[in-house]
Each structure stands twice: as structure tokens, then as C-alpha cells.
Amino acid sequence: MRTGSLLAARELSFSYPGSARRILQDINLNLDDGEILGILGESGSGKTSLSLVLAGFERPVSGRVLFRSLSIAQSKNYREYRRSIQYLFQNPRSSVNRYRNIFDIVAEPLSYRGFHKGTREALAAEALKLVGLEYGRWYDYPDQFSLGQLQRICLARAITTRPKLIICDEPFSALDISSRARMEQILVELNKKNGVAFIIISHEPRTLLKLCHKIMALREGRQTDFWYVGQEQSLDDYTEKLIVAEGVRVK
Numbered sequence: 001m002r003t004g005s006l007l008a009a010r011e012l013s014f015s016y017p018g019s020a021r022r023i024l025q026d027i028n029l030n031l032d033d034g035e036i037l038g039i040l041g042e043s044g045s046g047k048t049s050l051s052l053v054l055a056g057f058e059r060p061v062s063g064r065v066l067f068r069s070l071s072i073a074q075s076k077n078y079r080e081y082r083r084s085i086q087y088l089f090q091n092p093r094s095s096v097n098r099y100r101n102i103f104d105i106v107a108e109p110l111s112y113r114g115f116h117k118g119t120r121e122a123l124a125a126e127a128l129k130l131v132g133l134e135y136g137r138w139y140d141y142p143d144q145f146s147l148g149q150l151q152r153i154c155l156a157r158a159i160t161t162r163p164k165l166i167i168c169d170e171p172f173s174a175l176d177i178s179s180r181a182r183m184e185q186i187l188v189e190l191n192k193k194n195g196v197a198f199i200i201i202s203h204e205p206r207t208l209l210k211l212c213h214k215i216m217a218l219r220e221g222r223q224t225d226f227w228y229v230g231q232e233q234s235l236d237d238y239t240e241k242l243i244v245a246e247g248v249r250v251k
């Protein structure tokens with residue numbers, strides 16, 4: 001497996017087009033192959049905006065996003081980057097077409113990339129098995145599924161193209177406890193077995209501490225802290241750090 005810097009941000013600042021308001025200011029981060037980075041912050045701190053800039057959906061006002069040490073502003077590198085990443089939206093119901101069956105939804109990214117029908121079907125089936133959706137439900141429609149099941153379906157769609165990185169915006173927030181536990185388990189498996197790197201956005205410290213190798217705290221668009229999650233430290237040590245860094249309460 002390749003190792004080294006997969007994605008980095010250098011002095012990144014961002015405002016939405018047409019607005020002078022600075023949403024992100026001087027963000028620096030690095031993500032290596034196979035790492036899980038958590039981005040923690042309260043509502044409105046800029047987490048989603050940062051994920052959109054990192055994914056290349058929005059352009060920074062200044063600073064750079066680097067994929068394998070090259071700026072994604074270069075069109076060749078941008079294309080390569082977009083082939084290597086996937087984005088998992090917060091609300092799975094609004095990110096699927098309710099008039100297409102699950103198998104077609106999951107196979108969709110493969111059609112855009114010109115895979116033959118047989119390969120498309122094999123890869124979609126593999127992804128659906130990986131997220132644990134039983135065969136009897138593959139041809140059902142989105143409205144027949146719970147949010148938790150749909151989030152797993154969206155994850156299956158994301159992994160069909162074998163991405164190096166999946167950016168997840170609050171992937172658990174719409175899920176009940178058991179769906180959330182299942183989803184967390186699948187993410188960890190994808191990371192450990194397939195080497196997929198993740199950026200996970202959340203306002204919940206506990207979830208990030210459980211899943212991430214390192215965590216960045218964001219407040220009012222600025223990076224307030226950054227640390228590695230080491231096994232030698234207890235949850236209590238981190239809880240203290242998180243409260244100080246972020247002003248958030250750990251339930």
C-alpha cells in the first residue's frame with residue numbers, strides 16, 4: 001500500500017462567493033494514506049465549509065489544497081484527486097435518487113467512469129456485501145429503507161470506485177444508536193482492511209476519539225487545536241482537552 005501525504009491544506013482561507021465574510025482562516029492540516037482525521041467543532045464553526053473546500057467543491061480565497069503534494073488547482077491533478085476521493089453527505093435521503101433501485105444507485109459512479117456492465121455489477125455487489133445489505137433488498141427503492149440503512153447504501157456507492165479517501169460530513173448524526181454502531185464498525189473495517197483514509201466531521205468528541213488517529217478542533221473558522229489520539233491516554237485526559245479546546249460538553 002502506498003504511504004505518504006495524501007491530502008494537505010496550507011494556509012487555507014475561504015469565503016463563500018459574493019460574500020466578504022471570512023468563513024475559514026489560515027487552516028493547515030495533513031492527512032497521510034490510511035489515516036483517519038476528525039474535524040471537531042460546534043455548529044457554525046465552519047466544518048462543512050472546510051470539507052467542501054478540501055473536497056474541491058469550493059475554491060479557497062487563498063492558500064492551497066494539496067493532493068500528493070501537488071495543488072488541486074492544477075486541472076490534471078484535480079481530475080486525479082476527484083477520482084481518488086468520495087464525499088458522504090450528512091443526509092443520506094437527500095443524496096439518493098428515490099426513483100432508482102439500490103443496485104443502480106450503488107453502481108452509478110461506475111457508469112460515469114466507463115466500466116463495462118459485468119464489472120459494474122460485480123463491484124456494486126461487492127460493495128453492498130461489504131456494508132451488509134442483504135441480497136433480497138438490493139432491488140428495493142430508497143423510500144423502503146431507514147436512514148441508517150440508506151447511509152450504509154451511500155457508503156457502498158462511495159466505495160465502489162475504491163477511493164483513497166472518503167470525506168464524511170456528520171455521517172452518524174441522522175442515525176439511531178444501533179445504526180450508528182454498525183456504520184462506525186464498517187468505517188473502521190474499511191480503514192483497517194482496505195486502507196481507506198477518512199476525514200470525519202462531527203460535533204461529538206466521543207465519536208471522534210473512538211474512530212480517529214488525529215483530531216483538529218475548529219472554532220469560528222480557525223484551527224484552535226490539533227492532536228494525535230494515543231492509546232496511552234485515557235478518554236478523561238482527552239475529554240478535558242476537548243472541553244478546553246472547543247468549549248463543547250462531552251455527554
Ligand SMILES: Nc1ncnc2c1ncn2[C@@H]1O[C@H](COP(=O)(O)OP(=O)(O)OP(=O)(O)O)[C@@H](O)[C@H]1O
Pocket residue numbers: 016019023041042043044045046047048049050203
Ligand atoms: N452557502 C453559504 N453561503 C454563505 N454562507 C454560508 C453558506 N453555507 C454556510 N455558510 C455560513 O458559514 C458558516 C459556517 O457554516 P458551516 O455549515 O460550514 O458550519 P458547520 O460547523 O458545518 O455547522 P453545522 O454543524 O451546523 O453544520 C456559518 O456561519 C454559515 O452560516
